[in-house]
Amino acid sequence: MVEIGLQRRIKKFVSRIIESQWTRYFIITSILQAAIVITLEIRVLLRNDESSRNAQSYMEITNLTLEDNGCTIKPSLFRMNNIEEENFIFIIFQIFQMWFCFTAVYNQNTIQIITLSIINYLCASFSLVQVFEVKKWYSDLVIACPGRFDNLDPHFSYYDVPLMIVLLFFATIMAFLSWKLYRQFGWNIYRKIGADIKIQSMYKTMLIFVMLLKLDLFFIQLLCLEGCTVYLVNIGRNRPTTPDHMRYIPSPFFFFHICVTVLVGFTQLLAYRSLRKEYKIGMIIVAILWVVFCVDLIIIAKYSIRTVQDSWFFFIIFLFFGVIMCMLSFIWTIFVLKNFGQGLQTHVEEAKKSYRISTLPLPSTTCKRWPIED
Template identity: 30%
Template structure:
């Protein structure tokens, strides 16, 4: 069962876990602060521009006549992108704590990759802001808020890249720490370790595809993860479509335009589900439990191993 004591113990277990969480929290604070300032400057700039009275202005090319209307529309949408980015940082910190507490190497590496992607998106944000700044300079409207936002976007891109590099190194050290913990818990059997990694890799993917979504993802994740821990093949066949239905509902509003991304995510999720089913009944069940079931099944596993060692003991008489 997850308790505050367990969270504190796992976060303070080594210097690498302390540094990882500290850097993740600092990244969230820095990026949220800069993004919110950029959002406010974009909003101020949009308020200085005339808004189109209809959607007809959006059909024209970006000439000097319609640049203000086009810029106002674009800056209005960028505001929501900034807010989404802030929400992502909050989610990232939560996932960093989750990966540290449950010592999930796959989740740590996935977060590191996402951080690199964020650095690329930060650079694209600079390019997009500079494009609209140059266009608005051809008009009579003031561009002071947008010019300030551009400088902040450059600073944001540098900050994201610096934190991405730092967290990439810390993720490597954390993976080594988790590998040693898995070795102490499971033993030197490489095959069992490999199967355990395959199973625990499935749940981070389910979390990643449901980030920043609606409350629908909560029953979706339960319906998809519970059959894995219970190693129930029949439930995997029945609950998987139901669980995917909840995740579809959660992603509908945000990802309706990302058809190919959705297909790729489904293929990856189903593939990992098949790999997890192949590992059922191979001694992994005690190691993928949480809460009271974890202690109960691990105690049974230790008793079975003790009995096996007892049966091989040579009688001195």
């Protein structure tokens, strides 16, 4: 039975990809974007890693560990370590966006298609933040150690500018393809759901909620893991004890954050199951957990915001995005909860049966249970 179900899903996936020229172009563009952007981002990562190693080697060779030498580069090394973690996040995001594109086509989620275009442009704008932070790293290093690192050159035109151009190019192409798919999938959904305005509204609410869960898988889960990585020094023997340290956070809260990180995955599973079964108690628990996650991220942001000199701008912006995602997820959890028992489940099941009959002999839409998406 499992093998038959897997074969059915594979056939459905293939049929959805080749359904039109726009679905094919959309998937191909997504794969190309991931491959090219990851390659360019790896180049930037290697550049940053080499710069950090050069600075550290110079410190070891010249024994620049004493502050009376007038050259303290340890804060710069911390900052470059943060920037390298940004590079890894960008690489992971490109893999995520490819998966996001595949699921959008597979489930014909129009809301997800449009959101993807917005996220791609946001990703392109984040590349500007990366450039700003790398430029600041070089300038701070030169100021901290006058005359010692003047020969270091980030070569922005060779590494960062091509990345920004490629991101903007693919964001524009994907926006055009998203509009084409929005029109195509919108008509398909209308045929399956029908003309009932109330049912359409509840169905769109459900689609938005599912899309938010997928985004939370990247933003919230990755953000929580990043928080654990950034403040991992708090469980070491030489953990910072003063709020002035750029990686200081109270140890009790750090362990609370670890618990929150584990709960994010549990919340995803509970949310999907509660939505599929229209389980009200489960959805109420999910809503409460979104509030807990939001508070957790706000506290981390409080300890992350420092002076312009010491703040990690990317992480702070990432945190605020996470807070916004938690708030939106909480709001749509309430919306979905209110729709339980309003007939959406029954209507969609009946509509899909009618839709399957009208689209025979396509076997890809056969389904024996109430699915979240089709």
